[in-house]
Amino acid sequence: GIDWVFANSVSRWIAFVDSDDWVHPDFLKVLYETAEKTACKLSVCDYFRTAGEDFPVQPDGEARKLSSDDYYCGRYHNGGTATAWNKLYHRSLFQHLRYPVGKLHEDEFTTYRLVYQVKEVGFSPRVLYAYYQNPVGIMKSAWSPKRLDALEAFEGQIAFAQEREDGKLLEKAVKSYLYGTYEQLPQAPKVFRRELRKKLRRALRLAKQCDCLPRNQKNRWAYEAAYPCKPFWWLVSKFARQKGERIRE
Structure with missing residues (x-):
């Protein structure tokens, strides 16, 4: 978890991938470049839901900077604003914040605090995260x-x-x-x-x-x-x- 990262890693950036999802080969590269280009400590890419299909044709569009409200409450994306995945975080954002232990939907407790902590988010329209729709997953169980x-x-x-x-x-x-x-x-x-x-x-x-x-x-x-x-x-x-x-x- 996050505590392990702080104790054992010197990396300045943190990303999450759910166990049954997968990412595009350029996932981290694009998110890092987006963070650097927009000077943001949190960057986000788009994603798609899949039952096993590969990534779709990538959309055109440059990375841009959005306010916390425009990102979290707006329509610039395909949803996924509250998820922990499809994002790259500067480790300093977790200095005083952790995901709650033992909670289902733990990202709903935490992601909004991260988004509003940074005030601005770097957003890439590229589809770089594959969200696998498990028919017996949390939402359908x-x-x-x-x-x-x-x-x-x-x-x-x-x-x-x-x-x-x-x-x-x-x-x-x-x-x-x-x-x-x-x-x-x-x-x-x-x-x-x-x-x-x-x-x-x-x-x-x-x-x-x-x-x-x-x-x-x-x-x-x-x-x-x-x-x-x-x-x-x-x-x-x-x-x-x-x-x-x-x-x-």
């Missing part, structure tokens, strides 16, 4: 209480964004929390559903505060999942009509 770790991580991201008064990051974290809770709700055993509904209700309150989930027919699924024992949407509509309000479509 049977539900277990460890899946709640992801929601804990999103709660940490929300608190971090609120402390920084960062609207973009807060919206992203709230949406991740809301959708993550909603997806787990039907999968979890009955004993866990009460707590998950509490989390979903909190997520809806936060979404209302940051105006990232309009209260309309399109999004009624979230309210119906959070309040299954009463015709919540009907009540909201009724109260809105009584007050002369118009629910946004």
